[in-house]
Amino acid sequence: xxxxxxxxxxxxxxxxxxxxxxxxxxxxxxxxxxxxxxxxxxxxxxxxxxxxxxxxxxxxxxxxxxxxxxxxxxxxxxxxxxxxxxxxxxxxxxxxxxxxxxxxxxxxxxxxxxxxxxxxxxxxxxxxxxxxxxxxxxxxxxxxxxxxxxxxxxxxxxxxxxxxx
Amino acid sequence: xxxxxxxxxxxxxxxxxxxxxxxxxxxxxxxxxxxxxxxxxxxxxxxxxxxxxxxxxxxxxxxxxxxxxxxxxxxxxxxxxxxxxxxxxxxxxxxxxxxxxxxxxxxxxxxxxxxxxxxxxxxxxxxxxxxxxxxxxxxxxxxxxxxxxxxxxxxxxxxxxxxxxxxxx
Numbered sequence: 001x002x003x004x005x006x007x008x009x010x011x012x013x014x015x016x017x018x019x020x021x022x023x024x025x026x027x028x029x030x031x032x033x034x035x036x037x038x039x040x041x042x043x044x045x046x047x048x049x050x051x052x053x054x055x056x057x058x059x060x061x062x063x064x065x066x067x068x069x070x071x072x073x074x075x076x077x078x079x080x081x082x083x084x085x086x087x088x089x090x091x092x093x094x095x096x097x098x099x100x101x102x103x104x105x106x107x108x109x110x111x112x113x114x115x116x117x118x119x120x121x122x123x124x125x126x127x128x129x130x131x132x133x134x135x136x137x138x139x140x141x142x143x144x145x146x147x148x149x150x151x152x153x154x155x156x157x158x159x160x161x162x163x164x165x
Numbered sequence: 166x167x168x169x170x171x172x173x174x175x176x177x178x179x180x181x182x183x184x185x186x187x188x189x190x191x192x193x194x195x196x197x198x199x200x201x202x203x204x205x206x207x208x209x210x211x212x213x214x215x216x217x218x219x220x221x222x223x224x225x226x227x228x229x230x231x232x233x234x235x236x237x238x239x240x241x242x243x244x245x246x247x248x249x250x251x252x253x254x255x256x257x258x259x260x261x262x263x264x265x266x267x268x269x270x271x272x273x274x275x276x277x278x279x280x281x282x283x284x285x286x287x288x289x290x291x292x293x294x295x296x297x298x299x300x301x302x303x304x305x306x307x308x309x310x311x312x313x314x315x316x317x318x319x320x321x322x323x324x325x326x327x328x329x330x331x332x333x334x
Contacts, residue, residue: 003226007219015218029218036222041235042277103200104207127205158193164200 003043006052007036013128014060020123021064021116031063057128057138061120068116103164110160114153121149122157236274238319243280246318250274253317257288260312264305266293270329276322283322284313291330302326 018028124135136143234250254272261269268291276285310321
């Protein structure tokens with residue numbers, strides 16, 4: 001399969017995931033671009049073509065988590081108020097259209113409160129429809145850890161959306 | 166005990182539903198299912214501008230394809246840069262060829278580049294009859310590391326030396 005077809009297949013899914021994680025389109029595009037360029041440069045190391053999906057999701061997920069860790073360090077260490085950019089200062093991850101329901105906006109808001117590790121696991125499961133085993137492969141953790149993260153994310157969502165459940 | 170909502174992707178997971186309040190909380194989560202479904206269907210911000218990103222990616226890919234494969238590297242300050250893999254290999258081969266009695270054959274980068282992480286290499290070479298691997302190996306590794314740092318700007322990590330053949334000088 002030509003590389004361009006692989007980009008076509010996964011680009012919008014990865015971009016959607018990264019936007020929901022980072023809540024900033026420019027940063028998300030950078031992560032997706034780096035993800036595809038890394039796969040392009042290391043395609044010869046891919047033993048099993050069927051593992052491509054897991055590979056790109058792993059690169060993108062790690063890219064998002066690393067980005068958020070760096071942003072947190074910058075925010076913690078910042079002495080210049082201009083550098084004190086936290087997640088609360090970034091935009092929504094979903095289109096702010098009239099047809100976007102208040103409940104969806106609320107869910108989007110609650111997702112910010114999850115730890116990045118819980119949020120990526122929840123997004124891969126609920127939005128990408130990946131199984132626990134696939135997510136464990138992507139995140140490099142055990143299935144039990146994935147179950148725990150998703151479980152805690154669900155509890156946090158219920159807690160944060162008391163008025164809607 | 167109330168069971169969690171069934172999900173075709175997962176077996177029943179008893180261990181995480183240790184008490185009634187948790188199970189009730191997850192029943193509440195099940196009632197939020199339609200909100201989650203709506204969230205999944207909702208466009209991410211500016212989701213229709215994907216084609217510009219693809220064009221950028223393919224432009225870089227085509228550029229690199231014309232030049233040959235590239236290796237992503239990080240400077241000592243952690244800044245990313247790229248150099249053609251052929252150039253990187255040529256520098257390592259040159260370091261091998263500088264050592265009397267050695268001839269480089271192949272160079273492979275065996276580690277992934279990351280900020281602050283040295284680059285591991287596997288260097289295949291031939292040596293002149295009468296040379297001792299244990300004698301030249303430390304010197305050659307130091308020479309390769311020095312050249313990589315001076316010319317390429319990255320530190321060498323593990324340098325595996327594979328002597329593939331012995332030749333007459």
